[in-house]
Amino acid sequence: MTAVQQETTQGSNVTANLSTASAASRAARLMKRRSRIRFFEIVVWVAAIAAYFVLPSKMLILTEIAILALFAVSLDLVLGFAGIVSLGHAAFFGLGAYVAGLVALYYVAEPVVGLIVAGIAAGILGLLTSFLILRGSDLTRLMTTLGIGLMMAEVANQMAWLTGGADGLSGFSPGAILGLFEFDLFGKVGYLYCLAVLFIGTMIMRRIAFSPFGLSLKAIKGNAMRAGMIAVPARKRIVIVYTIAAVFAGMAGALLTQTTAFVSPDVLAFHRSADVLLVLVIGGTGYLYGGLFGAILFTLVKDWLSVITPQYWMFYIGLLLVILVLIGRDRLARWVEYLPERFSKKEDGPQKESRP
Amino acid sequence: MSDIVLETRNLKRRFGAFLATNDVSLKVERGARHALIGPNGAGKTTLINLLTGVLPPSEGQVFLEGEDITSLASFRRVKRGLTRTFQINQLFNDFTPLETVALAIAEREGVGHNLWKSIAGYGKVVDEAAELLSRFGLASVMGERTVILPYGKQRLLEIALAFASKPRVLLLDEPAAGVPEDERHEVLSIVSDLPADVTVLLIEHDMDLVFSFANRISVLVAGALFTEGTVAEISADPRVKAVYLGENA
Numbered sequence: 001m002t003a004v005q006q007e008t009t010q011g012s013n014v015t016a017n018l019s020t021a022s023a024a025s026r027a028a029r030l031m032k033r034r035s036r037i038r039f040f041e042i043v044v045w046v047a048a049i050a051a052y053f054v055l056p057s058k059m060l061i062l063t064e065i066a067i068l069a070l071f072a073v074s075l076d077l078v079l080g081f082a083g084i085v086s087l088g089h090a091a092f093f094g095l096g097a098y099v100a101g102l103v104a105l106y107y108v109a110e111p112v113v114g115l116i117v118a119g120i121a122a123g124i125l126g127l128l129t130s131f132l133i134l135r136g137s138d139l140t141r142l143m144t145t146l147g148i149g150l151m152m153a154e155v156a157n158q159m160a161w162l163t164g165g166a167d168g169l170s171g172f173s174p175g176a177i178l179g180l181f182e183f184d185l186f187g188k189v190g191y192l193y194c195l196a197v198l199f200i201g202t203m204i205m206r207r208i209a210f211s212p213f214g215l216s217l218k219a220i221k222g223n224a225m226r227a228g229m230i231a232v233p234a235r236k237r238i239v240i241v242y243t244i245a246a247v248f249a250g251m252a253g254a255l256l257t258q259t260t261a262f263v264s265p266d267v268l269a270f271h272r273s274a275d276v277l278l279v280l281v282i283g284g285t286g287y288l289y290g291g292l293f294g295a296i297l298f299t300l301v302k303d304w305l306s307v308i309t310p311q312y313w314m315f316y317i318g319l320l321l322v323i324l325v326l327i328g329r330d331r332l333a334r335w336v337e338y339l340p341e342r343f344s345k346k347e348d349g350p351q352k353e354s355r356p
Numbered sequence: 357m358s359d360i361v362l363e364t365r366n367l368k369r370r371f372g373a374f375l376a377t378n379d380v381s382l383k384v385e386r387g388a389r390h391a392l393i394g395p396n397g398a399g400k401t402t403l404i405n406l407l408t409g410v411l412p413p414s415e416g417q418v419f420l421e422g423e424d425i426t427s428l429a430s431f432r433r434v435k436r437g438l439t440r441t442f443q444i445n446q447l448f449n450d451f452t453p454l455e456t457v458a459l460a461i462a463e464r465e466g467v468g469h470n471l472w473k474s475i476a477g478y479g480k481v482v483d484e485a486a487e488l489l490s491r492f493g494l495a496s497v498m499g500e501r502t503v504i505l506p507y508g509k510q511r512l513l514e515i516a517l518a519f520a521s522k523p524r525v526l527l528l529d530e531p532a533a534g535v536p537e538d539e540r541h542e543v544l545s546i547v548s549d550l551p552a553d554v555t556v557l558l559i560e561h562d563m564d565l566v567f568s569f570a571n572r573i574s575v576l577v578a579g580a581l582f583t584e585g586t587v588a589e590i591s592a593d594p595r596v597k598a599v600y601l602g603e604n605a
Contacts, residue, residue, distance in 0.1 A: 019490060019495065020486070020487055020490045020495075023486040023487070023489065023490045023495040023498070024482070024483045024486040024487065026486070026495075026498070026499075027454050027458075027482050027483070027485055027486035027489075027498060028476065028479070028482050028483075028486075030452070030454055030498065030499045031454065031458070031474075031475060031476035031482050032476045034455075034474075034475075034476065035474045035476060207471075207472060207474075208471045208472070210474045210475065210476075211470055211471045211472060211473055211474060211475060212459065212462040212463075212467055212468045212469070212470050212471075212473075212475050212478070213468065213469055213470060213471035214471065215451075215455060215458075215459045215462075215475055216459060216462075216463065216468050216469075218448070218450070218451070219448050219451070219459055222448040222449060222450060222451065223446055223447065223448055223449075225410060225430075225446055226442070226446040226447065226448065226517075227431075228409075228410075228429065228430035228431045228434070229408065229410075229430055229431075229434060229439055229440060229446070229518075229521075230434065230439075230459065230460035230463055230464075230517060230520065230521055231431045231434040231435050231460070231463040231464060231468070231521060232431055232459075232463055232468060233429075233431050234431070236469075237469070240469075240471075
């Protein structure tokens, strides 16, 4: 080898090492960027708190939105991440609602205890039923989850001695939150309570979303065969995420019980499972905030329609659904992609980065 | 005694009345560069699917390092060091190459189940992913969505992804398919650079690549093992020429 050749080889080695080092630092930067808090997220939470001050007469509908949002975000964790479709997510919501009611009626009036117990109960149901959704296609999963939802509704109806049957469960009133904050007549404390639970729940699920676990869920959804070929244990992961989602759905149900001091058999109704799916269709799946945006839009549209056409509002909800699906689920799921990009551009200008 | 890493015994797979894999008993030695050739429809990909657990066999067994893995799920085989690439890219379209490779490394390192720590917090995983992507010439596109990458880059990612699992037995299903001609040898040279104790089973149509890469060749015809031998034996075998090489000649 001549000296010149040697020089060139060494030179190219140095560049190669340099480019590997710069690739590593770029990789680290890209990975950190994935999970950074985006501008639109801050806007959402600031707006939610601002609503408390700006719309004092709208506490009830805001509370309804916060509860539906938590319910929807929990469904997004299984649908948008693991790709598991469900038409029976209300089973967990309803169980949580009843458990929170029973805890308040027989044990403690303090709501946070009821919230946690309801979450645990729903989580156990989620764990048990998760094994039923491991096999089969989307269609079999829809039918299985639908069946579980219907069974839960019938069980609640038949166990009237415990659940009050068709009359619902009442006769309890939630105590002060953590013994400090009493619920007020206007629902102001109720809203802040629900918002706090929604915020904490969303932040926990957000953390899960950006973990290796969350990434592996998306891999299962994206290409289950390849996920297996990079050693992702899909069944185990699905069992875990389904259980976690059930916990938060149960907590959403508990919030409804605690803010209304009543459990109606309606908490387990089929339409609740369908509504929450619709919320995600509206808001988009796979980035958690779809549940929030969808809940806001769905609740406002429903409210508005039921005022102008109290008897036929379901027709327009149906029409809206048809239009949404015709526009295309993909386009819908991505509409928000344009938001964070436009509002929060940082470093690495030309490198467009994909959403989580 | 030879050291057999991967073995099948009387492996059969039916699709209805069609016998796609017909009584295949194959032995692959540790560290071999073993090629699997055969005309289109000979059942090469089906055999790989049976080896990796993508398909269950109708009859017969698969052994990895002497252990019966016939009923193990794919992910468990990968954990035991057996992985593959796909003839048609099987990637995660919405992932970036960085996310794709980092996930595979995280799973290999056993941290894939962690649901509390951000993947950015695993510095070693991210560094290794960057290094691997650089090696495959993918560093410049590591932050793009996979689906928008040119086909050749996706092909490289397909192979890089199998490398990320650090397999001890690597099955390559036509790795050079769709890779521009002048880059094919480059792809195979990365494969050749694997440590000597890593076993490679290669399906390939490009005979130049097969003859330059492999030290042992098995010929599959109509789902059955037709013959097996060294490169010299196979290339000199007139029957192989007739069933296979004849087509291309």
